Amino acid sequence: MKHNRKEEIVIVAAKLFKEKGYSAVSMRDIAQQMDIKAASLYNHIKGKQEILSSLVLHVAREFTNSTQTITSQDGTALQRLKKLIEVHIDITLHHADAIAALNNDWMHLDGQDLLDFIAMRDQYEENFRNIIKQGIQTQQIKAKEPEVILFSILSTLRTLYLWNEKRGKLEVNVLKKELVAVLISGIV
Amino acid sequence: MKHNRKEEIVIVAAKLFKEKGYSAVSMRDIAQQMDIKAASLYNHIKGKQEILSSLVLHVAREFTNSTQTITSQDGTALQRLKKLIEVHIDITLHHADAIAALNNDWMHLDGQDLLDFIAMRDQYEENFRNIIKQGIQTQQIKAKEPEVILFSILSTLRTLYLWNEKRGKLEVNVLKKELVAVLISGIV
DNA sequence: CAGTTTAACTAACAATCGTTAGTTTTGTAA
DNA sequence: TTACAAAACTAACGATTGTTAGTTAAACTG
Numbered sequence: 001m002k003h004n005r006k007e008e009i010v011i012v013a014a015k016l017f018k019e020k021g022y023s024a025v026s027m028r029d030i031a032q033q034m035d036i037k038a039a040s041l042y043n044h045i046k047g048k049q050e051i052l053s054s055l056v057l058h059v060a061r062e063f064t065n066s067t068q069t070i071t072s073q074d075g076t077a078l079q080r081l082k083k084l085i086e087v088h089i090d091i092t093l094h095h096a097d098a099i100a101a102l103n104n105d106w107m108h109l110d111g112q113d114l115l116d117f118i119a120m121r122d123q124y125e126e127n128f129r130n131i132i133k134q135g136i137q138t139q140q141i142k143a144k145e146p147e148v149i150l151f152s153i154l155s156t157l158r159t160l161y162l163w164n165e166k167r168g169k170l171e172v173n174v175l176k177k178e179l180v181a182v183l184i185s186g187i188v
Numbered sequence: 189m190k191h192n193r194k195e196e197i198v199i200v201a202a203k204l205f206k207e208k209g210y211s212a213v214s215m216r217d218i219a220q221q222m223d224i225k226a227a228s229l230y231n232h233i234k235g236k237q238e239i240l241s242s243l244v245l246h247v248a249r250e251f252t253n254s255t256q257t258i259t260s261q262d263g264t265a266l267q268r269l270k271k272l273i274e275v276h277i278d279i280t281l282h283h284a285d286a287i288a289a290l291n292n293d294w295m296h297l298d299g300q301d302l303l304d305f306i307a308m309r310d311q312y313e314e315n316f317r318n319i320i321k322q323g324i325q326t327q328q329i330k331a332k333e334p335e336v337i338l339f340s341i342l343s344t345l346r347t348l349y350l351w352n353e354k355r356g357k358l359e360v361n362v363l364k365k366e367l368v369a370v371l372i373s374g375i376v
Numbered sequence: 377c378a379g380t381t382t383a384a385c386t387a388a389c390a391a392t393c394g395t396t397a398g399t400t401t402t403g404t405a406a
Numbered sequence: 407t408t409a410c411a412a413a414a415c416t417a418a419c420g421a422t423t424g425t426t427a428g429t430t431a432a433a434c435t436g
Contacts (some may be wrong), residue, residue, distance in 0.1 A: 044383085149375050
């Protein structure tokens with residue numbers, strides 16, 4: 001099956017991208033990690049760009065779909081926000097390496113892929129922003145600057161992939177509970 | 189003065205590094221942005237590595253020194269935490285581009301520079317961690333998992349450089365006040 | 377077993393990389 | 407104006423980059 005081998009390449013590449021970034025990883029680096037020669041990679045993929053766009057767009061779509069689902073179902077702003085945080089944690093734990101590329105290497109996407117990514121990212125943020133605004137309107141959330149709240153929560157969620165390793169003993173459900181509590185109720 | 193020209197190079201390079209990352213920016217890119225040829229850069233700097241280490245180590249030292257100062261002065265954990273957030277905001281607003289490199293390109297440092305950076309980063313995190321633990325002991329801070337609190341606040345602060353541009357109208361002191369409130373007291 | 381596809385290989389390409397050497401221009405001080 | 411230093415230039419280097427062409431060995435399919 002071609003698919004398996006291609007997926008292997010993407011997974012291996014993601015690990016390397018996470019450590020050094022897209023530009024600092026050569027096709028020969030990726031090949032070496034798979035115990036083949038660089039030219040052999042091209043039996044399975046079109047080029048380096050395809051590896052990146054496979055990685056980034058796939059996980060970007062997951063985020064976009066999840067957010068759409070949450071905002072289409074009913075629930076208070078706070079319930080939605082909690083769900084959003086939990087979903088973000090789930091996706092991060094399943095695709096830690098891909099999320100590194102999504103965070104740090106998206107700007108190396110080309111042409112339509114780049115436009116698609118930016119559109120998805122903007123839509124995701126807009127959904128997030130609307131939930132917060134809704135929460136402020138219904139007075140579930142303090143009337144702080146919405147952008148500060150959005151930025152604060154989103155920063156934490158986006159960097160979660162880095163802390164996933166250190167997490168170690170912390171159970172997923174405990175992590176969810178603690179993080180939801182800290183982000184929503186603060187620390188005092 | 190040699191110093192001025194070298195600083196110009198570092199500033200220009202920082203802006204490019206922020207957009208595409210250290211590895212994706214060539215010496216020719218930097219030179220072009222300064223309207224000179226790449227070879228001319230070497231009249232002022234030793235090489236590409238020196239640009240990176242100037243950028244990263246300088247601002248890393250600022251963070252380390254500020255944290256040391258805060259922990260050496262007396263004050264409750266919460267007062268220290270507040271001060272730490274404010275100082276972090278100040279440094280970020282003054283060195284937004286350098287912080288991009290510090291966050292994303294530190295792994296491309298070489299030899300002793302890399303070791304020095306890691307040591308400073310670890311020390312910074314350890315100081316931060318101790319303040320939080322102190323706060324939990326004195327019951328100023330909720331008895332949540334310290335690592336989750338540390339990770340959450342630090343993620344937000346480290347990503348602040350990205351939101352600095354969008355901040356736009358938001359006054360520095362307003363930003364400080366809002367962010368301190370959100371990070372410490374939560375949003376409900 | 378024969379025929380065909382899959383996936384590896386070697387070799388090489390044009391482009392670009394960081395950097396060096398040697399030279400010329402520019403600016404300043406006597 | 408002459409002398410010197412600073413800072414630009416041209417040209418080129420060896421290494422590495424992503425990628426292609428052509429070939430060979432292994433693995434299915436009839």
